[in-house]
Amino acid sequence: MRFVLLALLLFSLTTPCRTILAASAPLPSPGPREKCPVCGMFVAKFPDWTAAVVRTDGSVLYCDGVKDLLRLLHEPPRYGLSLPQADIAGIRVKDYYSLEGIDGSSAFYVLGSDILGPMGKELIPFARRAEAMEFMRDHKGRQILSLTEVTPAILASLD
Amino acid sequence: MPLRRADIFGVLTASGLLLLLALVLRGSGPDPAEADRLTRLQRLVTEAQLTDLALLTEARYTRHPTQADHFAPFQDHPLALDHFPSGMFWSPRRPAP
Amino acid sequence: MTGWCERQRNILDVALASLRRRRGKNLSLLVVYSLTVFLGASVMFYSAGLKREARLLLSAAPELVVQRLSAGRHDLIPVAYAEGIRTIRGVGTVAPRLWGYYYDAVYGANYTVQVPTLPPPAGEIVIGPGIARLRKVAAGDLLPFLSYRREDLLLQVREILPAESELVSTDLLLLAEADFRALFSFPSGVATDLTVTVRNPQEVATVARKIVERFPDTRPILREEMQATYAAVFDWRGGLLLVLFGVVLLAFIIFAWDKAAGLSAEERREIGILKGIGWETGDILTLKFWEGTSISLTAFLLGTLLAYVHVFLLQAPLLAATLKGWAVLYPDFRLVSRIDAFQLTVLFVLTVIPYTVATLVPSWRAATIDPDSVMRD
Structure with a gap:
């Protein structure tokens, strides 16, 4: 139920801007002691994979990959956090090619590629659809998804 | 009582082992001076865009082995004896990436 | 016991x-x-x-060096290739690299002559400690070189690289692009090779593959290969x-x-x-x-x-x-x-x-x- 609500919310948030490119959005870098709430690894060790939720109060929750970030968004209590929708100011991920922070809610994610993140199989984020398509060709990707299209079932398939 | 041979031997051997251990530990600990040196040298390598060590300067393939052709030490034919003595130390193949 | x-x-x-x-x-x-x-x-x-x-x-060397091959041998690469490589996804910068060898007939020594990313001003050179030792020069001295046109080229030593860098720099002679071209009568529009930076290290091998696909006469050399x-x-x-x-x-x-x-x-x-x-x-x-x-x-x-x-x-x-x-x-x-x-x-x-x-x-x-x-x- 929670997931459906979240999906609806994200969808309603992102629909107006889905047609335009994912704007580059600043992604603050994590501190050296910052741990991913999902897997417990130090986030700063994998700067190319940083994904984050920015809260309305300005604080940031870091994960070492899109997979863990989405797990956190789907089920915050499971990781000892409360993350009401009203508290989420934005989602930031790193574009695979440029390694710059982009808006996660409008990014394109490639599923099933041969590029592995720190936690194994990953969803690889891109700012532009054309880049995602090229990456999919180069790295045997299966599918391009938007953030809302990633279901817990898909996440489970990434284990 | 005079020192026994066994004790002298024991002390000498133990101090030798300790010295060796100290040398190992000295190399394994963090060394700020060494880190500084590396940073300076890596900056030089990046700025000058260097790809090789300047160990043997007599021929292209010994000065820049990474930039040379695979067959460089065996230019004339595959069994050609190398012209330069240092070529003896050159591996005839390049490792696969 | x-x-x-x-x-x-x-x-x-x-x-x-x-x-x-x-x-x-x-x-x-x-x-x-x-x-x-x-x-x-x-x-x-x-x-x-x-x-x-x-x-x-x-580990500080260029991520990718692209050479051009001609009849199986290393050849000069057209700088225009850089434009094509720059359009490959994931590529950061592409820079032409100018380098070569100068044989000092008097001393019988080979120098590696190279234009760094931040070259000294024209007319001046930065030399490795080995050359300084061999030629017995200090910063400020003039060193004569014989260009490929048989003209004398006098270059002033601006700086001698530190002794700690010997292992990479002993025979190095860093100079400005104009001096490099004058010394070797180096044609314009070409470079010795190209260096390519790739933002995401995971993508280097793919970029190298695409370079060869697009320019079949080139040979990319990965930094990992250099280390290997x-x-x-x-x-x-x-x-x-x-x-x-x-x-x-x-x-x-x-x-x-x-x-x-x-x-x-x-x-x-x-x-x-x-x-x-x-x-x-x-x-x-x-x-x-x-x-x-x-x-x-x-x-x-x-x-x-x-x-x-x-x-x-x-x-x-x-x-x-x-x-x-x-x-x-x-x-x-x-x-x-x-x-x-x-x-x-x-x-x-x-x-x-x-x-x-x-x-x-x-x-x-x-x-x-x-x-x-x-x-x-």
């Missing part, structure tokens, strides 16, 4: 006294043994040090020297076997008397064990410590002489003093264990001597 310790201490005492009685024989054994360990340890420390240095320094080349070179080098070391080791084992097996009449009588006054076979074996251990431990310690001094404090004069070729310019470098437990373990296994095994059978034979027959002789 203290009883056992005291017993070992007493036996060690007897062992040392017995070694001392045959001073000449055991001293020569110790010298040869120490030299063997010294040789193996020197090779190991030296090649490991160079390998480490190459890996660390080349050096690792392979030093393994090969170290391997060759280790083969020589293996021969030395074998000769030493034969030597040790011979020394241990040829029990002198005096030694036989000694063992016979010890047995006669109540020593058991086990005690004689312990005695022989301590004799062997004291020699091999001492030789191991002496050999490794001497090798440490040789490689790290004296810059390995014995090895460097065998590695040097025909060049005129050599780097005068000092390796970082660093040894690790793994190297020592390998050395220990390679030198102490063969010795122990070689002396095992002779000790057993010595321990089982019949005292009666010995004392009767």
Whole structure:
């Protein structure tokens, strides 16, 4: 139920801007002691994979990959956090090619590629659809998804 | 009582082992001076865009082995004896990436 | 426990006294043994040090170098290729690199001439410490070069690279692009090769593949390949020297076997008397064990410590002489003093264990001597 609500919310948030490119959005870098709430690894060790939720109060929750970030968004209590929708100011991920922070809610994610993140199989984020398509060709990707299209079932398939 | 041979031997051997251990530990600990040196040298390598060590300067393939052709030490034919003595130390193949 | 310790201490005492009685024989054994360990340890420390240095320094090398091949040989690459490479996804910057060699006919030395990313002003050069040593110049001096048009080119030394950088820079001559083109009559619109930066390190191999697809006459060289080349070179080098070391080791084992097996009449009588006054076979074996251990431990310690001094404090004069070729310019470098437990373990296994095994059978034979027959002789 929670997931459906979240999906609806994200969808309603992102629909107006889905047609335009994912704007580059600043992604603050994590501190050296910052741990991913999902897997417990130090986030700063994998700067190319940083994904984050920015809260309305300005604080940031870091994960070492899109997979863990989405797990956190789907089920915050499971990781000892409360993350009401009203508290989420934005989602930031790193574009695979440029390694710059982009808006996660409008990014394109490639599923099933041969590029592995720190936690194994990953969803690889891109700012532009054309880049995602090229990456999919180069790295045997299966599918391009938007953030809302990633279901817990898909996440489970990434284990 | 005079020192026994066994004790002298024991002390000498133990101090030798300790010295060796100290040398190992000295190399394994963090060394700020060494880190500084590396940073300076890596900056030089990046700025000058260097790809090789300047160990043997007599021929292209010994000065820049990474930039040379695979067959460089065996230019004339595959069994050609190398012209330069240092070529003896050159591996005839390049490792696969 | 203290009883056992005291017993070992007493036996060690007897062992040392017995070694001392045959001073000449055991001293020569110790010298040869120490030299063997010294040789193996020197090779190991030296090649490991160079390998480490190459890996660390080349981690700052360009991520990707793109060469153009012409009839299978390295050729100049059109700068226009850079535009095409820049459009490949994931590529950060593409920069032409200008470098080559200048043969100094007077001194018979080869210099590596290169235009760095931040070149000195035209007319000035930055030189490596090896060139400064060879030409006896200091910062501010003028160095003459003969251009490919047979014109004299006077360049002023702006700076000499620091001595600590010898290993990468000894023969380096950094200059401005205009001087480079003037020196070699280098055509415009081409470069020696291109360097490419790739933002995401995971994507380097894919970018390299796409470069070859788009420009089939090019050859990309990855930074990993550069590092792997050096690792392979030093393994090969170290391997060759280790083969020589293996021969030395074998000769030493034969030597040790011979020394241990040829029990002198005096030694036989000694063992016979010890047995006669109540020593058991086990005690004689312990005695022989301590004799062997004291020699091999001492030789191991002496050999490794001497090798440490040789490689790290004296810059390995014995090895460097065998590695040097025909060049005129050599780097005068000092390796970082660093040894690790793994190297020592390998050395220990390679030198102490063969010795122990070689002396095992002779000790057993010595321990089982019949005292009666010995004392009767």
